[in-house]
Amino acid sequence: MGYKxxxxxxxxxxxxxxxxxxxxVAKSAKPGQFIIVIIDQKGERIPLTIADYDVQRGTVTIVFQIVGDSSKKLSKLEIGDSIKDFVGPLGRPSDFVDEDIEAIKKKKIIFIAGGVGAAPVYPQVKWMHENGIDVDVIIGARSKDIVIFEDKMRAVxxxxxxxxxxxxxxFHGNVTMLLDDLVKNQGKQYDEAIVIGPMIMMKFACLATKKLNIPTIVSLNTIMVDGTGMCGACRVSVGDDIKFACVDGPEFDGWLVDFDEAMKRQTMFKTEEGRKSLRKSDGDTHSNPNCKIGGSH
Structure with a gap:
C-alpha cells in the first residue's frame, strides 16, 4: 500500500x-497549502508545498530540491513506486480563496517567484486564471538552466x-530589480504582491515592495521542518505576534515578518546545540500549544 x-x-x-x-488530498487541496511526505517506515517528515492538483486524475504534484538524504532518497524513486505517507492538505489556504471574486478582479496583482518558488506560485496563478482574473508574474533564477515552470506559468x-x-x-538582474523596472520605467502599477522563494529573496522583495507601497504576502514554506508546529523550527515573529508557519501559515504579511530572526533560527536549528539554545530562549513559546497533529520532531 501507499501512494503511487x-x-x-x-x-x-x-x-x-x-x-x-x-x-x-487532490479533492480537498487549495492554493497555498502543503503536504507531508514520509517515504518509508524509517523516513522523516518532509513538508512540501502543493505545486498542482488534478481532481479528475486524483493526483497531487510536488516539486522538490535535493538538499539532504531524505530528498535524495525521494529523487531515486521511479514511476510505479509508492510513498508510505502523503498527508494533507495542511496549512491555511491563500487568503484570496475566500475573498470576493469581483473585488479581486479590480486589483492589479503581481506574483514574484524565486527559484523553486515558481512551483508553489503556479497553483495560485492557475486559480486566478480559472476565476477570470488576470495577473502578472515575475520568475527569477540564478541562470537560464535552472528556470522551472515557465511554460506552465505562461499558460495561466x-x-x-x-x-x-x-x-x-x-532581464539581467534579480526579481527586485525587475519589479523596480516594471514600476518605475514601464509604468506598471500593482495593488498587491505575492512573493514565494528563498528567505533572503523574500526579505529583499519585501523591502522593495514597501518602498513602492505594494502590500505583500509571503509564503514561509521554506522554513518548515516537521510540519506540525511541534519542533519549533518555523516559529516566526510576525509584527508583535509569535506564529508557526506550518499551522498559522504558511502565508503572512511580508512587511511584518522578521526575516533576519527567522534566517538566524534556521541556521541554529541545524545543530543539536542550537536547538537546545532555542528551546531555552523560547520558553513556553517554543512550539505551538494548539497543535492538532501531535507528535514531535
Missing part, C-alpha cells in the same frame, strides 16, 4: 517533479517576466 508515483520529471540538476496518486498568467542573476535569460 504516476509521473516523474527532472526539471534541472537538483529539482524533481512528481505526480502522486492521492485522490482525497497575463504577463510573465523572466529574469536571471547572470543575464543568461530575460
Amino acid at each position: 508515483i504516476v509521473d516523474k520529471k527532472q526539471l534541472n540538476d537538483v529539482v524533481y517533479l512528481m505526480d502522486i496518486e492521492a485522490p482525497r 498568467a497575463k504577463n510573465v517576466y523572466m529574469c536571471t542573476d547572470d543575464g543568461s535569460y530575460g
Whole structure:
C-alpha cells in the first residue's frame, strides 16, 4: 500500500517533479497549502508545498530540491513506486480563496517567484486564471538552466517576466530589480504582491515592495521542518505576534515578518546545540500549544 508515483520529471540538476496518486488530498487541496511526505517506515517528515492538483486524475504534484538524504532518497524513486505517507492538505489556504471574486478582479496583482518558488506560485496563478482574473508574474533564477515552470506559468498568467542573476535569460538582474523596472520605467502599477522563494529573496522583495507601497504576502514554506508546529523550527515573529508557519501559515504579511530572526533560527536549528539554545530562549513559546497533529520532531 501507499501512494503511487504516476509521473516523474527532472526539471534541472537538483529539482524533481512528481505526480502522486492521492485522490482525497487532490479533492480537498487549495492554493497555498502543503503536504507531508514520509517515504518509508524509517523516513522523516518532509513538508512540501502543493505545486498542482488534478481532481479528475486524483493526483497531487510536488516539486522538490535535493538538499539532504531524505530528498535524495525521494529523487531515486521511479514511476510505479509508492510513498508510505502523503498527508494533507495542511496549512491555511491563500487568503484570496475566500475573498470576493469581483473585488479581486479590480486589483492589479503581481506574483514574484524565486527559484523553486515558481512551483508553489503556479497553483495560485492557475486559480486566478480559472476565476477570470488576470495577473502578472515575475520568475527569477540564478541562470537560464535552472528556470522551472515557465511554460506552465505562461499558460495561466497575463504577463510573465523572466529574469536571471547572470543575464543568461530575460532581464539581467534579480526579481527586485525587475519589479523596480516594471514600476518605475514601464509604468506598471500593482495593488498587491505575492512573493514565494528563498528567505533572503523574500526579505529583499519585501523591502522593495514597501518602498513602492505594494502590500505583500509571503509564503514561509521554506522554513518548515516537521510540519506540525511541534519542533519549533518555523516559529516566526510576525509584527508583535509569535506564529508557526506550518499551522498559522504558511502565508503572512511580508512587511511584518522578521526575516533576519527567522534566517538566524534556521541556521541554529541545524545543530543539536542550537536547538537546545532555542528551546531555552523560547520558553513556553517554543512550539505551538494548539497543535492538532501531535507528535514531535
